[in-house]
Amino acid sequence: MHILLLADDPRERQLLEKTLIDEGLACQMTHASSKKEFQAALEQTQFDLIISDFTLPANSGIAALTASKKLQPDTPFIFVSGASGEKQVVESLKSGATDYIFKDDLHRLGPAARRALLKAKERKERQRMEEQLRVQSSALEAAANGIILTDKTGKILFANKAFCAMTGQDLEEILSQTTRFIESDKCEADFSRKLWKTILTGQVWQGECINRRKDGTLYNEEMTITPLQESNGEISYFIAVKQDITKRKRLEEQIYYITKCKRLEEQLHQAQQMEVMSQFAGSLAHDFNNLLAVIHDNTKLVLTDESKLSEQNRQHLEQVIIAAENAANFIRQLLAFGRKQALQFQPSDLNQVISNFTPRLDRLIGAQITLQYHYARDLPPINADPGMIEQILVNLIVNAREAMPQGGQIFIATESISLDAAYVETHFEARPGEFVCLTVSDTGTGIYPEYLPRIFEPFFTTKEAGKGAGLGLAIVYGIVKQHHGWVVASSQLGKGAAFKIFLPVHASNVAKILIPQTKKTPAHEHEKNTVGG
Numbered sequence: 001m002h003i004l005l006l007a008d009d010p011r012e013r014q015l016l017e018k019t020l021i022d023e024g025l026a027c028q029m030t031h032a033s034s035k036k037e038f039q040a041a042l043e044q045t046q047f048d049l050i051i052s053d054f055t056l057p058a059n060s061g062i063a064a065l066t067a068s069k070k071l072q073p074d075t076p077f078i079f080v081s082g083a084s085g086e087k088q089v090v091e092s093l094k095s096g097a098t099d100y101i102f103k104d105d106l107h108r109l110g111p112a113a114r115r116a117l118l119k120a121k122e123r124k125e126r127q128r129m130e131e132q133l134r135v136q137s138s139a140l141e142a143a144a145n146g147i148i149l150t151d152k153t154g155k156i157l158f159a160n161k162a163f164c165a166m167t168g169q170d171l172e173e174i175l176s177q178t179t180r181f182i183e184s185d186k187c188e189a190d191f192s193r194k195l196w197k198t199i200l201t202g203q204v205w206q207g208e209c210i211n212r213r214k215d216g217t218l219y220n221e222e223m224t225i226t227p228l229q230e231s232n233g234e235i236s237y238f239i240a241v242k243q244d245i246t247k248r249k250r251l252e253e254q255i256y257y258i259t260k261c262k263r264l265e266e267q268l269h270q271a272q273q274m275e276v277m278s279q280f281a282g283s284l285a286h287d288f289n290n291l292l293a294v295i296h297d298n299t300k301l302v303l304t305d306e307s308k309l310s311e312q313n314r315q316h317l318e319q320v321i322i323a324a325e326n327a328a329n330f331i332r333q334l335l336a337f338g339r340k341q342a343l344q345f346q347p348s349d350l351n352q353v354i355s356n357f358t359p360r361l362d363r364l365i366g367a368q369i370t371l372q373y374h375y376a377r378d379l380p381p382i383n384a385d386p387g388m389i390e391q392i393l394v395n396l397i398v399n400a401r402e403a404m405p406q407g408g409q410i411f412i413a414t415e416s417i418s419l420d421a422a423y424v425e426t427h428f429e430a431r432p433g434e435f436v437c438l439t440v441s442d443t444g445t446g447i448y449p450e451y452l453p454r455i456f457e458p459f460f461t462t463k464e465a466g467k468g469a470g471l472g473l474a475i476v477y478g479i480v481k482q483h484h485g486w487v488v489a490s491s492q493l494g495k496g497a498a499f500k501i502f503l504p505v506h507a508s509n510v511a512k513i514l515i516p517q518t519k520k521t522p523a524h525e526h527e528k529n530t531v532g533g
């Protein structure tokens, strides 16, 4: 504690210092013996306590009190005086002295100093808290976010300017009201119930909702509600910090819309390209097939009369036959892509088609690959050519196998799907209705995103020359199209690829299964058929 003492007699300093130390008050004392020294000390140092003689030859005690109140108003000031007189005491206390001690009662100085210091400390603390409250409340008031404080029934106790501006409400009108006036019917049905359940259990609630301004217009709001707990753990108040995010929402909607349009445009472009290619491949293959038939059939005719042929010429003509057959095989694939092959449609149970074909599929995969089947229950029939569905399965399984040289898993799944307008909006080729979906997925290398839009093109291959013709998926595409369906490929590089084929449910509700019953209808849900590894 630092004390400033004003006294003309230096012995007083020792006396007072001793008195205070005896009282257990450790102090450092600055002694001023004149008005000038006192003034200078007040200007230089902040003191915890000022003690002054009342009667001074060259300085009046009251003048010293006035000077110290001016320069250090919060520092307690105690007069110590030899002279006694009620008038002096009253005058000094009226002028702001904290206490007045007679030298005869010097034992009172310690307790008086202690009391004065305590009071000064309390006053300082009160001022600090008042200041803190003032800053906090002006910060809440000036915050850019809307802030309201409610009691635990939701009645508004405080609302800042930003909240009033956001909602268009007048403060006087909304105080003591619940926040029901901003609620709209645009939020989820149990929005309010969930919110109250969260905050009444002491948890912070964060979320978005659509509210109503005073003028009836709607706005998007993002808010955080924090329950305020009393020291006994009871929740008495909630503070809600709110932000109008209408602009951000509009922007997000616009971005979503533009992205969707762009994606649809790309899908349309791809579909148009595929259509042109498919028509071109179809008519080319058709004409070429006729030419091949002429070459093949006439060569066969010449070969029937072997007597007229030399051995060497017979061998040459047999080569022609082999080449013509290979070419015909190739052309058959192009015809499949060009949707020019004759199909034999019949109401078919996709589960049954797959299960009849599993022995062949099992032979296609290597020992390190596991093939799992997941058949949906009560799958409606589709109008399909079972032989073509088998062709799709072969092409997809071979691709999956080739994407997993180190082994892996292939999943074949069926499901019944009902597509709504929302799905159709984001998938160009899709249309609403009832479909059966066949999924073939694997855990292989996956497909580069830049390749994904091209994989169904005929002759697109990433395989080395002689290993792949790039026709497998083009055939899948053609067959699916001929079945009035569509195929969607997706992939995560390094994680695998998935092909989803959507086929329309058969229109009639007559025959469900016309596939020869070589096997029992497969058991359902999660049936596993593991081959090899």
Ligand SMILES: Nc1ncnc2c1ncn2[C@@H]1O[C@H](COP(=O)(O)OP(=O)(O)OP(=O)(O)O)[C@@H](O)[C@H]1O
Binding pocket: 395, 399, 400, 403, 442, 444, 445, 446, 447, 455, 456, 460, 461, 462, 463, 467, 468, 469, 470, 471, 472, 473, 474, 496, 497
């Ligand atoms: N499951 C898959 N995982 C990774 N990449 C695949 C998968 N399926 C297809 N691809 C990619 O798509 C390309 C085209 O496949 P597509 O079946 O049409 O032709 P291909 O397999 O290369 O040749 P082909 O089938 O005529 O022998 C493949 O080269 C490969 O890059």
Ligand SMILES: [Mg+2]
Binding pocket: 395, 398, 399, 468, 471, 472, 473
């Ligand atoms: Mg292939």
